[in-house]
Amino acid sequence: MKKSMAFAAAAAALAMGSALSAHAADVAAGKALVDKGMCVACHGANLNAPVSPEYPKLAGQYADYVYNALRAYQNEASLIYGRSNAIMKTQVLSNPAVTGKDGKPRPFTTQELKDIAAYIESLPGDLITRK
Numbered sequence: 001m002k003k004s005m006a007f008a009a010a011a012a013a014l015a016m017g018s019a020l021s022a023h024a025a026d027v028a029a030g031k032a033l034v035d036k037g038m039c040v041a042c043h044g045a046n047l048n049a050p051v052s053p054e055y056p057k058l059a060g061q062y063a064d065y066v067y068n069a070l071r072a073y074q075n076e077a078s079l080i081y082g083r084s085n086a087i088m089k090t091q092v093l094s095n096p097a098v099t100g101k102d103g104k105p106r107p108f109t110t111q112e113l114k115d116i117a118a119y120i121e122s123l124p125g126d127l128i129t130r131k
Helices: 002-021 028-036 063-074 087-092 108-123
Strands: 094-100
Touching: 028 094, 028 108, 063 087, 063 108, 087 094
Parallel strands: none
Antiparallel strands: none
């Protein structure tokens, strides 16, 4: 009985692990989206040299932070829970880097945002985490 329970637990863990990896972020896909989306136009070379002080450096930022920030820009219902920068809102809701079947710009999908966030995290940057 104990062996069958251990086997079942191991099988469940293996299945869960493979399910998670199926949705893992793809850094190369994120790079392609960032390049096509022209993010460097504001955030600068390697996303680490903004063209203006009000634009943040992104390189090296934590992927979960970037992902959640991008999702917040997609939140059109409320500025309380969303972000209000008009340029970024347009970028994540109707970026010409991604198009629907009709050829018109469409919002980034959850997976695309995860890919972008993973790519940004992979970039060397000079962000400092203070404790």
